[in-house]
Amino acid sequence: MRTHPLTPASEEEIAAVVADAASTATPLEILGGGTRRGMGRPVQAATTLDLSRHAGITAYNPAELVMSAKAGTPLRLIEDELDRNGQMLTFEPMDHRPVLGSDGEPTIGGVFAANVSGPRRLTAGAARDSLLGVRFVNGRGEIIKSGGRVMKNVTGLDLVKLMAGSWGTLGVLSEVTFKVLPKPETTATLVVSGLNDAEAAAAMAAAMALPVEVSSAAHLPVSVVNRFLGGKLDWEPVTLLRLEGLSQSVLVRKDKLATAMAAFGDSRLLNAQESAAIWREVRDVMPFAEHRAKPLWRVSVAPSAGHQLVAALRLNTGVDAFYDWQGGLVWLQMEQDVEDEMIRTFIARLGGGHATLVRAAEPVRASVQVFENEPAALGALSARIRQAIDPAGIFNPGRMAPAA
Amino acid sequence: MSEMIAFLKPDPAILSRRAAILADIADLLPDDALVTEERELVPFETDAFVSYRRLPLAVALPETTEQVAAVVRYCHREGIPVIPRGAGTSLSGGAIPQEDAVVVGLSRLNRIIEVDLPNRCAVVQSGVTNISISQAVDADGFFYAPDPSSQLACTIGGNIGMNSGGAHCLKYGVTTNNLLGVRMVLFDGSIVEIGGKALDAAGYDLLGLICGSEGQLGIITEATVRLLAKPEGARPVLFGFPTSEAAGACVSEVIGAGIIPVAIEFMDKPAIEICEAFAQAGYPMDVDALLIVEVEGSDEEMDAMLARIIEIARRHGVSTIKESQSATEAALIWKGRKSAFGATGRIADYICMDGTVPLGQLSHVLRETSVIVARYGLRVANVFHAGDGNMHPLILFNANDPEEAQKAELAGNDILKLCVDAGGCLTGEHGVGIEKRDLMTHQYAAADLDQQMRVRSAFDPKWIFNPSKVFPLEGRSGK
Numbered sequence: 042m043r044t045h046p047l048t049p050a051s052e053e054e055i056a057a058v059v060a061d062a063a064s065t066a067t068p069l070e071i072l073g074g075g076t077r078r079g080m081g082r083p084v085q086a087a088t089t090l091d092l093s094r095h096a097g098i099t100a101y102n103p104a105e106l107v108m109s110a111k112a113g114t115p116l117r118l119i120e121d122e123l124d125r126n127g128q129m130l131t132f133e134p135m136d137h138r139p140v141l142g143s144d145g146e147p148t149i150g151g152v153f154a155a156n157v158s159g160p161r162r163l164t165a166g167a168a169r170d171s172l173l174g175v176r177f178v179n180g181r182g183e184i185i186k187s188g189g190r191v192m193k194n195v196t197g198l199d200l201v202k203l204m205a206g207s208w209g210t211l212g213v214l215s216e217v218t219f220k221v222l223p224k225p226e227t228t229a230t231l232v233v234s235g236l237n238d239a240e241a242a243a244a245m246a247a248a249m250a251l252p253v254e255v256s257s258a259a260h261l262p263v264s265v266v267n268r269f270l271g272g273k274l275d276w277e278p279v280t281l282l283r284l285e286g287l288s289q290s291v292l293v294r295k296d297k298l299a300t301a302m303a304a305f306g307d308s309r310l311l312n313a314q315e316s317a318a319i320w321r322e323v324r325d326v327m328p329f330a331e332h333r334a335k336p337l338w339r340v341s342v343a344p345s346a347g348h349q350l351v352a353a354l355r356l357n358t359g360v361d362a363f364y365d366w367q368g369g370l371v372w373l374q375m376e377q378d379v380e381d382e383m384i385r386t387f388i389a390r391l392g393g394g395h396a397t398l399v400r401a402a403e404p405v406r407a408s409v410q411v412f413e414n415e416p417a418a419l420g421a422l423s424a425r426i427r428q429a430i431d432p433a434g435i436f437n438p439g440r441m442a443p444a445a
Numbered sequence: 446m447s448e449m450i451a452f453l454k455p456d457p458a459i460l461s462r463r464a465a466i467l468a469d470i471a472d473l474l475p476d477d478a479l480v481t482e483e484r485e486l487v488p489f490e491t492d493a494f495v496s497y498r499r500l501p502l503a504v505a506l507p508e509t510t511e512q513v514a515a516v517v518r519y520c521h522r523e524g525i526p527v528i529p530r531g532a533g534t535s536l537s538g539g540a541i542p543q544e545d546a547v548v549v550g551l552s553r554l555n556r557i558i559e560v561d562l563p564n565r566c567a568v569v570q571s572g573v574t575n576i577s578i579s580q581a582v583d584a585d586g587f588f589y590a591p592d593p594s595s596q597l598a599c600t601i602g603g604n605i606g607m608n609s610g611g612a613h614c615l616k617y618g619v620t621t622n623n624l625l626g627v628r629m630v631l632f633d634g635s636i637v638e639i640g641g642k643a644l645d646a647a648g649y650d651l652l653g654l655i656c657g658s659e660g661q662l663g664i665i666t667e668a669t670v671r672l673l674a675k676p677e678g679a680r681p682v683l684f685g686f687p688t689s690e691a692a693g694a695c696v697s698e699v700i701g702a703g704i705i706p707v708a709i710e711f712m713d714k715p716a717i718e719i720c721e722a723f724a725q726a727g728y729p730m731d732v733d734a735l736l737i738v739e740v741e742g743s744d745e746e747m748d749a750m751l752a753r754i755i756e757i758a759r760r761h762g763v764s765t766i767k768e769s770q771s772a773t774e775a776a777l778i779w780k781g782r783k784s785a786f787g788a789t790g791r792i793a794d795y796i797c798m799d800g801t802v803p804l805g806q807l808s809h810v811l812r813e814t815s816v817i818v819a820r821y822g823l824r825v826a827n828v829f830h831a832g833d834g835n836m837h838p839l840i841l842f843n844a845n846d847p848e849e850a851q852k853a854e855l856a857g858n859d860i861l862k863l864c865v866d867a868g869g870c871l872t873g874e875h876g877v878g879i880e881k882r883d884l885m886t887h888q889y890a891a892a893d894l895d896q897q898m899r900v901r902s903a904f905d906p907k908w909i910f911n912p913s914k915v916f917p918l919e920g921r922s923g924k
Contacts, residue, residue: 102803103701104698104805105700106700167644169650185893186890190868191802193614193834193874195607195659195873197877197885198901199657200654202653223704224703246563249674250562252676252743254676287753289745290745294743342643343561392642393641394642395643395646415647415648418631418635423648425903426649430896
């Protein structure tokens with residue numbers, strides 16, 4: 042039976058609520074904006090801890106390139122404030138609402154708890170790389186701080202990284218401090234046409250090896266290409282290479298890049314507006330936002346292995362795919378079955394990596410391994426870490442792994 | 446000189462069983478891989494934090510991950526402390542052993558296993574030097590980005606232990622941002638692989654936790670690191686200012702204007718004099734503060750970015766601007782900067798602090814640092830990474846004068862507290878080691894440290910790995 046959500050409005054209130062839950066071993070579902078609630082395994086908790094009232098930017102000095110905000114702060118508020126100062130979150134967090142069909146506002150706490158990144162992750166790092174400091178409430182109801190607001194910090198164990206991507210299973214994030222960067226003055230995207238997946242992988246690797254600072258590299262096979270830019274692209278596969286920076290610099294680099302890419306295929310430039318739109322669509326996995334009944338996988342492998350994985354899968358099952366991160370991030374939309382064993386077997390055969398089931402019906406998510414199953418020694422280590430931070434196992438039980 | 450920093454008391458039961466323990470460990474290793482003679486143990490008694498030294502029980506020099514695992518498994522079973530050691534260049538005493546410990550030296554694990562250019566990564570054993578990775582891929586147009594000043598000697602395993610940075614991390618990040626995977630020996634001798642060639646690893650971010658853990662969570666034997674395409678060119682430019690304040694304000698405005706050069710290094714007058722005398726780098730001598738700003742890219746790109754920076758520097762009263770005209774000049778400029786510690790060591794003994802402060806606090810912290818050092822009657826030279834606020838005041842003293850040595854340590858402690866109080870931290874890239882261990886309570890509340898220690902225990906239940914480091918000896922919990 043579900044009870045009313047708990048809605049603490051301060052760090053002290055969060056700590057009190059958690060201490061209370063810990064004393065009765067009451068499991069809590071930790072909720073920000075709830076836009077990613079349908080991801081991961083279903084949480085086994087009757088009580089929800091809703092952080093939406095714990096919101097607001099707490100510190101921001103643009104000249105220091107650092108911002109602090111309470112965990113429940115809407116991402117939109119943060120991006121608006123950064124935008125007013127010509128800055129941005131460099132890791133370009135994906136909005137999961139289109140693929141999951143969820144409502145609500147993503148929060149900054151949710152972004153870091155799920156380590157949500159986008160196309161620029163290839164060169165600028167993931168959300169966890171921008172996260173400098175956290176305050177969180179552990180499973181004993183204690184307020185813990187780790188890290189700070191400086192870029193370089195090796196003072197003690199980096200619990201900051203541990204909290205990023207822990208999906209609310211270790212602690213309740215209360216406040217996050219993160220690096221921000223100036224927005225690039227200009228963006229240009231070179232589009233190379235007509236490459237098959239393997240050729241595109243080679244072209245992207247060649248582009249990343251050039252001294253032209255390509256910031257993002259994605260490949261859209263012909264099966265998805267008409268679902269970008271409102272269907273304005275020609276009916277052939279395209280490979281996208283993004284350049285960002287000072288205008289004079291981008292001007293020089295795009296010529297060099299185009300010259301080098303001529304060996305692979307014809308290319309042209311997208312204008313700034315199209316460029317912004319197409320990378321947003323890549324970021325939010327828009328081609329796979331339409332048929333939400335179909336299972337959606339996010340696969341992370343070595344960049345050169347991505348297209349091999351897709352080729353192997355296509356021989357065995359119905360699957361649609363496109364690539365980000367130079368081919369190392371593969372989005373797979375399954376025609377019918379979730380095929381978790383097949384996908385993971387091929388990943389292992391191709392040198393390793395991991396697959397996360399982003400979208401599937403709840404009974405499916407409860408019955409298959411949504412996140413990667415860790416080898417025994419690592420699984421035991423992760424369990425001991427969890428025990429060290431949330432001894433009673435009250436936070437989001439079941440979300441990453443079946444509850445003990 | 447009386448030591449201010451305590452070590453854990455050696456376990457008499459271990460010392461009394463020395464011969465039996467050494468025989469057991471020798472059985473686990475190839476011939477000649479266990480150092481036991483006192484005169485051969487001396488090179489391992491300290492690291493670059495030379496004021497403290499302890500002879501270990503023995504030094505194991507394994508050649509494979511499996512041998513590392515065998516030694517660790519044995520030491521865990523017997524409750525014997527294990528001190529992982531790379532090249533021993535730690536400035537915070539991170540590799541200093543203790544009398545009842547076995548040092549596990551990784552110097553024989555020094556192979557580059559694989560260079561994978563299409564996936565822009567290299568798989569290396571943990572005892573390879575930082576510079577050798579960049580050298581191995583230089584001809585192909587790639588490099589490994591983190592570049593600590595000790596990069597000729599320091600190992601990648603040590604870099605992971607201390608989450609090392611360097612002058613160029615303003616643009617490229619520190620070790621944690623450039624590490625894709627590790628092979629690691631856990632406390633019980635089990636061998637795990639974390640991450641790999643994919644950009645992110647599954648599960649909890651254990652790689653992030655391992656970076657900067659100072660050898661307390663396990664022993665890394667292999668690492669997969671990211672490689673980046675080398676820029677077309679790089680050009681360091683010298684900007685001389687009449688005051689440190691003007692130089693500091695210039696840094697703030699450059700960053701605030703959205704210009705992120707690849708490096709911004711700061712030197713005050715004493716540091717300029719010391720480095721110039723050593724390297725003849727062509728530093729201007731008539732200024733009070735010097736910035737080395739490095740831009741990179743094609744000539745056109747560097748020109749464009751420099752024009753912007755020069756415009757800002759002029760607004761802050763820059764008195765000298767000197768661009769390097771050749772690769773030789775550029776190399777000299779960096780030689781001067783990177784030899785700062787060594788050059789200082791020629792004229793005096795010094796201890797080097799490593800606090801990081803928010804950029805807006807640079808001028809304040811510089812001013813207060815002079816006040817603190819003057820109060821102890823000592824001198825200071827400042828040379829640091831201004832772009833990321835990582836300060837390196839070098840406190841000069843005479844090690845033969847015990848009173849002066851103690852004053853230097855006390856001044857250092859005051860400076861680190863100043864950094865923490867200014868919103869910064871005790872250490873940006875050198876690590877806590879033993880040096881800053883007892884200051885941890887100034888930065889963290891008891892609950893914060895307890896939480897870190899409980900996580901540490903999840904990796905190492907008996908606390909055998911590098912146990913005298915990082916956490917204050919008093920009030921240890923979670924063991």
